[in-house]
Amino acid sequence: xxxxxxxxxxxxxxxxxxxxxxxxxxxxxxxxxxxxxxxxxxxxxxxxxxxxxxxxxxxxxxxxxxxxxxxxxxxxxxxxxxxxxxxxxxxxxxxxxxxxxxxxxxxxxxxxxxxxxxxxxxxxxxxxxxxxxxxxxxxxxxxxxxxxxxxxxxxxxxxxxxxxxxxxxxxxxxxxxxxxxxxxxxxxxxxxxxxxxxxxxxxxxxxxxxxxxxxxxxxxxxxxxxxxxxxxxxxxxxxxxxxxxxxxxxxxxxxxxxxxxxxxxxxxxxxxxxxxxxxxxxxxxxxxxxxxxxxxxxxxxxxxxxxxxxxxxxxxxxxxxxxxxxxxxxxxxxxxxxxxxxxxxxxxxxxxxxxxxxxxxxxxxxxxxxxxxxxxxxxxxxxxxxxxxxxxxxxxxxxxxxxxxxxxxxxxxxxxxxxxxxxxxxxxxxxxxxxxxxxxxxxxxxxxxxxxxxxxxxxxxxxxxx
Amino acid sequence: xxxxxxxxxxxxxxxxxxxxxxxxxxxxxxxxxxxxxxxxxxxxxxxxxxxxxxxxxxxxxxxxxxxxxxxxxxxxxxxxxxxxxxxxxxxxxxxxxxxxxxxxxxxxxxxxxxxxxxxxxxxxxxxxxxxxxxxxxxxxxxxxxxxxxxxxxxxxxxxxxxxxxxxxxxxxxxxxxxxxxxxxxxxxxxxxxxxxxxxxxxxxxxxxxxxxxxxxxxxxxxxxxxxxxxxxxxxxxxxxxxxxxxxxxxxxxxxxxxxxxxxxxxxxxxxxxxxxxxxxxxxxxxxxxxxxxxxxxxxxxxxx
Numbered sequence: 001x002x003x004x005x006x007x008x009x010x011x012x013x014x015x016x017x018x019x020x021x022x023x024x025x026x027x028x029x030x031x032x033x034x035x036x037x038x039x040x041x042x043x044x045x046x047x048x049x050x051x052x053x054x055x056x057x058x059x060x061x062x063x064x065x066x067x068x069x070x071x072x073x074x075x076x077x078x079x080x081x082x083x084x085x086x087x088x089x090x091x092x093x094x095x096x097x098x099x100x101x102x103x104x105x106x107x108x109x110x111x112x113x114x115x116x117x118x119x120x121x122x123x124x125x126x127x128x129x130x131x132x133x134x135x136x137x138x139x140x141x142x143x144x145x146x147x148x149x150x151x152x153x154x155x156x157x158x159x160x161x162x163x164x165x166x167x168x169x170x171x172x173x174x175x176x177x178x179x180x181x182x183x184x185x186x187x188x189x190x191x192x193x194x195x196x197x198x199x200x201x202x203x204x205x206x207x208x209x210x211x212x213x214x215x216x217x218x219x220x221x222x223x224x225x226x227x228x229x230x231x232x233x234x235x236x237x238x239x240x241x242x243x244x245x246x247x248x249x250x251x252x253x254x255x256x257x258x259x260x261x262x263x264x265x266x267x268x269x270x271x272x273x274x275x276x277x278x279x280x281x282x283x284x285x286x287x288x289x290x291x292x293x294x295x296x297x298x299x300x301x302x303x304x305x306x307x308x309x310x311x312x313x314x315x316x317x318x319x320x321x322x323x324x325x326x327x328x329x330x331x332x333x334x335x336x337x338x339x340x341x342x343x344x345x346x347x348x349x350x351x352x353x354x355x356x357x358x359x360x361x362x363x364x365x366x367x368x369x370x371x372x373x374x375x376x377x378x379x380x381x382x383x384x385x386x387x388x389x390x391x392x393x394x395x396x397x398x399x400x401x402x403x404x405x406x407x408x409x410x411x412x413x414x415x416x417x418x419x420x421x422x423x424x425x426x427x428x429x430x431x432x433x434x435x436x437x438x439x440x441x442x443x444x445x446x447x448x449x450x451x452x453x454x455x456x457x458x459x460x461x462x463x464x465x466x
Numbered sequence: 467x468x469x470x471x472x473x474x475x476x477x478x479x480x481x482x483x484x485x486x487x488x489x490x491x492x493x494x495x496x497x498x499x500x501x502x503x504x505x506x507x508x509x510x511x512x513x514x515x516x517x518x519x520x521x522x523x524x525x526x527x528x529x530x531x532x533x534x535x536x537x538x539x540x541x542x543x544x545x546x547x548x549x550x551x552x553x554x555x556x557x558x559x560x561x562x563x564x565x566x567x568x569x570x571x572x573x574x575x576x577x578x579x580x581x582x583x584x585x586x587x588x589x590x591x592x593x594x595x596x597x598x599x600x601x602x603x604x605x606x607x608x609x610x611x612x613x614x615x616x617x618x619x620x621x622x623x624x625x626x627x628x629x630x631x632x633x634x635x636x637x638x639x640x641x642x643x644x645x646x647x648x649x650x651x652x653x654x655x656x657x658x659x660x661x662x663x664x665x666x667x668x669x670x671x672x673x674x675x676x677x678x679x680x681x682x683x684x685x686x687x688x689x690x691x692x693x694x695x696x697x698x699x700x701x702x703x704x705x706x707x708x709x710x711x712x713x714x715x716x717x718x719x720x721x722x723x724x725x726x727x728x729x730x731x732x733x734x735x736x737x738x739x740x741x742x743x744x745x746x747x748x749x750x751x752x753x754x755x756x757x758x759x760x761x762x763x764x765x766x767x768x769x770x
Binding site: 034047212215222374420426438 | 500501582584595596751755
């Protein structure tokens with residue numbers, strides 16, 4: 001990992017690289033003893049016994065050495081090329097493609113479930129539409145919601161999943177408990193009535209949680225929001241009368257198509273439209289619902305950026321003190337960002353509850369917040385298109401790891417690829433940060449243009465300390 | 467009264483463990499201004515390292531308990547130090563000077579990576595070790611309830627106190643400690659004066675990890691069980707301790723740790739054990755909102 005400038009065609013420092021590889025191997029060996037070399041397993045008497053696994057340690061060390069050597073080779077190759085501080089080709093390509101891809105992307109996204117249905121048939125396509133399409137779109141929506149808080153206003157929020165939980169529990173409780181038990185005269189409240197209520201409740205919680213922490217900045221704010229997220233989850237777990245604790249809430253009503261339910265009855269969707277009954281119609285419908293909700297989020301974000309409040313957010317992100325001296329009310333500005341971001345989280349949560357039909361506190365752990373934040377940061381803070389790319393990469397990547405059953409044929413039946421999912425996810429998060437600390441789309445459309453449009457490299461953009 | 471004394475002793479024991487972890491947070495935050503999110507998981511890794519070393523020495527090599535524990539403590543400190551050194555070298559150092567969120571995201575990724583790595587290579591089940599130092603010295607009796615202090619609680623408090631004194635000396639009196647405090651104040655100036663800033667930061671991570679390893683050994687000894695997911699909650703609580711004591715201040719971290727330990731045990735004893743984590747997290751929020759500099763922290767002066 002030499003940092004000195006090498007001559008255009010310096011020879012590859014073989015001895016140095018080999019030495020370094022040897023060093024990395026030794027460090028790896030030190031790390032692996034004893035944690036990889038031995039495994040503690042319980043025997044029949046509930047006592048721990050050690051199994052040694054030196055071969056695995058050897059594999060780890062050799063892999064580390066090969067990795068180190070390849071890394072030196074790579075950095076050498078890179079330093080032999082012309083030194084340029086221009087953004088890499090991937091960034092350039094993505095940034096240039098972004099505006100042109102938009103109509104094409106729309107077409108793809110709208111056609112996706114129908115294409116899947118045509119290719120895989122009603123039975124086979126549920127997995128593709130539900131696990132990939134809907135799942136990715138939920139994270140796109142959450143990413144766009146959090147983007148308002150983190151990307152635009154520069155407030156680092158590690159507890160965003162709390163608002164997702166508020167939205168989900170709001171819908172579940174209103175639809176299954178509050179209305180039937182307390183106000184039976186109001187009849188049945190469907191998904192469409194509860195959706196705005198969930199969003200508003202989440203926004204209200206955004207204000208409640210946002211208000212005390214406005215004075216905090218940066219990492220402190222991150223930790224307090226994390227604490228709030230955990231408090232809400234722990235309350236949901238422990239306050240059994242309210243939320244049914246770990247068991248969660250079941251039989252949450254599913255959304256209907258303008259009053260037509262998706263079931264096998266006479267009034268069901270399939271019967272009304274003269275189709276053969278299949279659960280796929282509900283899935284496709286849910287896909288379009290979350291698509292519409294996400295597009296709403298994107299539309300609101302784009303429009304808000306042009307309003308005074310959106311400009312105030314971005315100004316706040318760049319420099320809070322300058323903002324204050326220019327007379328911007330930072331309290332109101334931050335609170336609106338918190339509330340609007342939380343509101344979209346609440347919409348997504350309401351949709352999540354309606355899609356699953358079952359929710360429990362297990363769905364709202366810190367890991368979810370980390371994943372959403374990773375999507376926003378990896379997408380390149382403030383870039384809507386970047387969030388889409390990052391969600392496809394992270395969420396789609398995780399889902400694809402579920403599909404790697406063929407690896408069982410390579411490593412034997414005991415090998416379970418899904419247990420490596422989060423390991424790979426964490427590894428990918430670190431690697432992507434090292435590779436692109438500023439995210440995939442490292443450019444921003446300027447909000448105000450003088451004469452001609454110039455794109456700003458985000459390296460130029462000081463991020464705020466909000 | 468007997469219950470109160472018992473809870474006081476339990477709280478101080480727990481607080482010692484939190485204090486040891488909190489020092490890692492506070493030192494790293496002091497020197498590079500970063501919340502090392504993976505520190506709780508480093509602590510968990512150290513508990514696993516200690517567990518495995520303890521098994522190796524007692525079952526494979528048939529050592530007696532006390533020498534085995536001493537060797538385990540030293541080795542666990544060294545190995546955990548190496549772990550944190552590697553983490554800093556690979557995941558944080560390349561991002562130094564990059565934009566502020568990058569190291570935090572990298573640390574969150576590292577935290578997920580570490581806990582899942584342990585889950586994969588050691589299995590998801592709880593790992594129990596046979597109980598040790600089970601004797602208890604009774605110190606107060608009331609209505610048939612005896613409050614006592616266990617041998618292991620004495621060991622934990624004594625080891626914590628000795629190691630803290632040692633690290634206090636290291637930071638206050640040695641050239642390394644001087645270099646650390648210089649880097650804390652102004653890295654550029656320290657570099658101009660011939661201090662190897664990168665090396666100093668690395669050593670800070672190693673020292674933090676070594677203290678986390680002490681906490682890990684104590685944790686194994688005290689609770690007798692460890693699980694791959696045990697890093698997150700103690701990590702957040704230790705961070706709370708660091709913030710409560712005033713981040714950047716070593717004695718503050720210890721005082722904060724003891725306070726958090728006491729509050730947690732008292733809350734469990736007198737209010738509700740279900741909500742003990744809620745109490746700790748709420749305390750974190752309340753401290754940050756009303757006392758952002760903590761008990762012993764320096765107020766942050768903002769220059770424009």
